[in-house]
Amino acid sequence: MVKALAFDTFGTVVDWRSSIIAELGVFGETHGVQHDWATLADGWRKGYLPAMDRVRRGELPWTKIDDLHRMILEELLGAAGITSVSDADVDHLNRAWHRLNPWPDSVAGLTRLKERFVITTLSNGNMSLLTNMAKRAGLPWDCVISAELFHHYKPDPEAYLGCAELLDVSPEELMLVAAHPGDLRAAQQAGLRAAYVTRPLEYGPNQRAHKVAEGEFDFTATDFLDLADQLGA
């Protein structure tokens, strides 16, 4: 019955935290500055939800993630006293989010799932970010779909329903795959099916497990290969 799988990306497909910490380390070496880069990476990610919420509430006009990331980054660099970096270098650092590395199972799992389903991103990342990420990491999407196309960030229902409409499937023929229960619950609310993939290291070694009720989602998998097994792909 499910025809297409839509994947959340940050945390679900790619390991943003270790990628961003590594990029910040290179940035620090290049510019001769030292800092607790893990804390800065976590702060950068932490700023993302409230920034999107400002867009969702209408306090900001539509603003894509590249620009939200840049606003947050400038604040964090300022607070850390890192102020003598050129605009081009800050821009390069900001695009670290285009260069995130996939989890070890992502490419192999997507390649199997693609045999059986249409596979797309459904991410709050903007189109160019997702396209550059896929190109670099070899993610074999059938197409790239972003909240940018709807001017509605997840968990707004417009994002989930807009994805189904573009793929020309009904909401129940579309399954969101995500490592985040909130995203999955909003997808279910919009009529989609939901597959929860645990990513216990997304927020680092001390991450607490998400609270999920037994049987809350259609599938629960430890990674994309396990999901492919369960879906017969």
Next chain:
Amino acid sequence: MVKALAFDTFGTVVDWRSSIIAELGVFGETHGVQHDWATLADGWRKGYLPAMDRVRRGELPWTKIDDLHRMILEELLGAAGITSVSDADVDHLNRAWHRLNPWPDSVAGLTRLKERFVITTLSNGNMSLLTNMAKRAGLPWDCVISAELFHHYKPDPEAYLGCAELLDVSPEELMLVAAHPGDLRAAQQAGLRAAYVTRPLEYGPNQRAHKVAEGEFDFTATDFLDLADQLGA
């Protein structure tokens, strides 16, 4: 300077005419009807421009190509006296446009061009059509972009400029690749660069050559492999 290539699809990447004639032949055999399928294929394609123009002029609200194709097909089948076919079978036939075969050089050429450029569709075909076509034919797009995302059909400038915006490149960093001078001229008008690929068999063996002025486009190529050679890809 060019960072991304946007490809027209019908006629440029895929050979719609021979694919549609073959699909109509199968349809005729299945339903025990005979007809001049080449003429019907040409009529189907010929109905497409005026149908889009009705949308472009605002006579019709936004209507995707699948639905325009269906309107035209029903008229043609009616005129041919083919009226006893089920809705599901007409729908399957209508989706022949999702199952078009690529020109012999398309996949190999795109694979080379993808090494050097971001490659996307920029087609009037809807997202699901382009996604299904790419999946079946193995077209290695970095992303799929359709006029459907802008609710503006080419040659409206919104389609060309919208594509550049989603890819986060300036118009002059984006080059349209197409077999149709009119499409290329509209792209140039919007500030894009233009590569003309000749497809002398698009409209069948009796096709007249398009009229193109010397040096009118940035590149003129005989196929995608020739274009890859010229672009050093």
